[in-house]
Amino acid sequence: MTIRVPRDDVADAALLADFTTLSAIGATPAGGVERQAATDADGQTRAWLGSWLTERGFAVRQDQVGNLFGLLELAPGRPYVLAGSHLDSQPRGGRFDGAYGVLAAAHAADRLRRHHRRTGRTPRYNVAVVDWFNEEGSRFKPSMMGSAVFTGAMPLDTALATTDVAGVTVATALRAIDGQGTGHVLDAGRDVAAYAEIHIEQGRELDKAGNTLGLVDSTWAANKYEMSVIGSQAHTGATAMADRQDALYGAALVVVALRELADRYGTDLHTSCGQLTVHPNSPVVVAREVHLHLDLRSPSDDLLAEADEVLRTRLAEIEVQADVSIQRRFSHTWKGQHYHPEGVALAAAVADDLGIGHQRVRTRAGHDSTNLKDVVPTVMLFVPSVEGISHAEAEYTTDEDLCTGVDVLTEVLARLADGALDATA
Structure with missing residues (x-):
């Protein structure tokens, strides 16, 4: 397939500038961030994302467990291809973990919006960006809470009643940051055609091998x-x-x-x-x-x-x-599980078309895609973590790898929006 959304140097500069802005919210002296779920800093980050999406024509909605969606209607009446990750962090965590994936999804979706506006072409599906609530599980346990509620793996009432060590419930914390919507925004089984997520690896395999892209094919138990x-x-x-x-x-x-x-x-x-x-x-x-x-x-x-x-x-x-x-x-x-092989093959084809070195990797960490893959066709991608450092202020991924990751995610989204994984649904 011909690459339809070529690399945009201006967009790369905008991505890095936005990442710098995002990283300043809840910044720690040693270069990390502290934005645990539903804290003031998390709320500020979500507000920044909501404004960014609104300015570019996305309809911003929050569901009852605090997942934040930016909906981009490209094919009226059709389901959505979702892309995203999480903005919350660990205590004194790294600025890349999760936040890069959300920002990458936002930029990829916006590049896709501008591409379809230029060409006048209508894809098969709409596109949506998502910030999943409480992926980290540091303030409220368990982790991956927002995506678990979204996919039906956790009851909403259970999530909202969960307390932190001070006895504050999720529901109370979400209301304090104006982070709780009403009702469903999207139904996982009816309104979502596919999901894509990009994340830093949080390990050393890509860094050691000198490859830019990891194609996640399975999870550890x-x-x-x-x-x-x-x-x-x-x-x-x-x-x-x-x-x-x-x-x-x-x-x-x-x-x-x-x-x-x-x-x-x-x-x-x-x-x-x-x-x-x-x-x-x-x-x-x-x-x-x-x-x-x-x-x-x-x-x-x-x-x-x-x-x-x-x-x-x-x-x-x-x-x-x-x-x-x-x-x-x-x-x-x-349990240890496999991602959809068709999704792995799609990501490999995109990387090959873009001339990007890649390898298959198995994720030891949990991600929101771990939940999403159980209900919709899912693609999970990694970019390198220098020296494998994560959940720490020294976490680092190079600018070049950040930008290349968005190139890949943009093309993956473009193909998903055209129904590339329809046969696996």
Whole structure:
């Protein structure tokens, strides 16, 4: 297929200028951003995006869980091809994670709008840009919340009632930033023809290989748990060591057990404790309770299940060793899955037509496309992360790779809008 939306140097300059503007909202001194979901900074970012889209003729709408859509009607009465990612960040996170994907989608859609205005040609489908609410899951758990509600993987009421550590609900937080709409904007099963997302890789494979584009063909499996270690509050000086039921000691053993589990299985298992809350968290009190958030990921469903059982056995041993009780529950889990092969082939064809080096990659991280691929044909793309750094202020992707990614996404959107993946629906 002939490339119909050629590279535009002026548009590249505009992309980089807009990215600089976007990165200034919630900026941290070391070059990152802090824009956790439904905070003031997140609200400011969403407002900026809404204004940007409105100025270019998009109809901006928000749904009940805070997903923000920019609707571009190119083929009246027809479904939409969606493209986007998320604007929220981790605490002291990187400025590229998520935000690049939203801005890339906005610029790609606008380039497509200008192209069709110049040519007078009407595509098969309309185009929409989306900022998915609370992809990161740092303030409100679980992650990928907005896209989960959109695709029916999570009930709306469950999402809205979710609280942060201060007890603020999603519904309350969204209202505080004027981020909650009414009703549905789009129906995932009826109004969406396909979805495309571009994201920084957050790993080293592209950087090491010297390729510009990653074609995501599958996901790692993941088990994420919330866990409580229950002990008994006591005096740190007066209570004999043998009499202590130290919840923090038990939690520390759990953290060590997680790392030992990863060492046991090598590169095919990633484990972490990303959040730990201690009660009462006093310097002179033996902890009575500790809440942990654990994460196990693997490319193999079978290995993940085996590692989970090994961890279960070790937790029982820790209960005896530390004289505590451990309450474990799943918070969020998904099996390893494949993206639509037709979508991968489409992205490869675009990269070949544009002369861009590419390779297939498997995503270890969760993305909103993980939810979308279960309901609509989906294309997921990566651009390189220098040294694989992510969820940190040192996160970096070169300007050239950012611009090339938009070139690819624009052409992918153009072909999706012409129905390139209709046979997979």
